[in-house]
Amino acid sequence: MCEALKDTYQLFEEIGRGKFGTVLRCFSPTRNDFFACKLVEKRLLVDPSDRECLETEPKIMTLLSPHPNIVQIIDAIDSEDSLCVVMELCRADTLYDRMVTQHVLSEAEAAAYMKQLLQALAHCHSLGVVHRDVKPENLLFGLNGRLKLADFGSAVLSFLQGGKAMLEGVVGTPYYVAPEVLMGRLYDERVDIWSAGVVMYIMLSGIPPFDGESAQEIFEAVVRSNLRFPPRAFRLVSSAAKDLMRKMVCRDVSRRLSAEQALCHPWILNGGDTSSMTDMTG
Incomplete structure (x- = not known):
């Protein structure tokens, strides 16, 4: 896991799971608020198109933020083995x-x-x-x-x-x-x-x-x-x-x-x- 993430955020329980990683609830001491952290393991991205999507998603979310009806991106931390995208925390149900x-x-x-x-x-x-x-x-x-x-x-x-x-x-x-x-x-x-x-x-x-x-x-x-x-x-x-x-x-x-x-x-x-x-x- 990205060390910069652990240095900046306190990580808690898993609140979601996707094809390439997990979503954890996290807390930012500097912002004094809870967020959702999408943690993607790059070793699971075998298809080049998946890697491209991984790199594009934070950029697109940043372009769209803020909007009241779009999940807002807070932070993106890229490391050699993982990408961590920190977003606003939403309710558990979809x-x-x-x-x-x-x-x-x-x-x-x-x-x-x-x-x-x-x-x-x-x-x-x-x-x-x-x-x-x-x-x-x-x-x-x-x-x-x-x-x-x-x-x-x-x-x-x-x-x-x-x-x-x-x-x-x-x-x-x-x-x-x-x-x-x-x-x-x-x-x-x-x-x-x-x-x-x-x-x-x-x-x-x-x-x-x-x-x-x-x-x-x-x-x-x-x-x-x-x-x-x-x-x-x-x-x-x-x-x-x-x-x-x-x-x-x-x-x-x-x-x-x-x-x-x-x-x-x-x-x-x-x-x-x-x-x-x-x-x-x-």
Whole structure:
């Protein structure tokens, strides 16, 4: 373990575990506060792309900080055998945990979470950052209860030399990945909007829009992109919510909403309260 880390922070219990390391609760005597320390062992990074992600993540988090809906980076300590990223401490449960416990969220609760997620994505996209792995497991809650977008290990910068670059490479999680990613096409920040729309769909129904018995079957369902709203699962879901999901989980990228556009949708603006909205069909 990096000696500079032990010199600067007091380390406590493990609060999380990832593919390449652990997350520990730590205390900074100089700041007089507790934080989360992501400790990555470099010997486990065999793939060069994993090493690149390791080096890029702290830079991207620094670029994005501070923002109320993005986990804030506090410090990064690099050594020969490990990288330690110190971040703000969040609550133990993720949005995924809450979805498992509640199964289906109310439209008001789902709208509150979606607004915060879209605000985080709008900030990322305005700075050229594409997250590429938006899913409930990567949505944490700050100690004040605010939703926080986390885990920028797959994130990339799409702004190059003052312009906008199209991206490539299959990155993401089966249920949430956009079809253009799986089809090997060049893509942009709107892959995050697709993923956020899938999160919304599952929050309101308790089921994924594209399913299968294996990752391959899920991928095939995503590529077909046949978005449906089974009456049994969506009986109580408003037409306004369905309208927003159609415009986010939209196969035609040119018609897919941006984060800023989605934030202006009536369902978001009304906080999921559909009582005063005109009916949205089609």
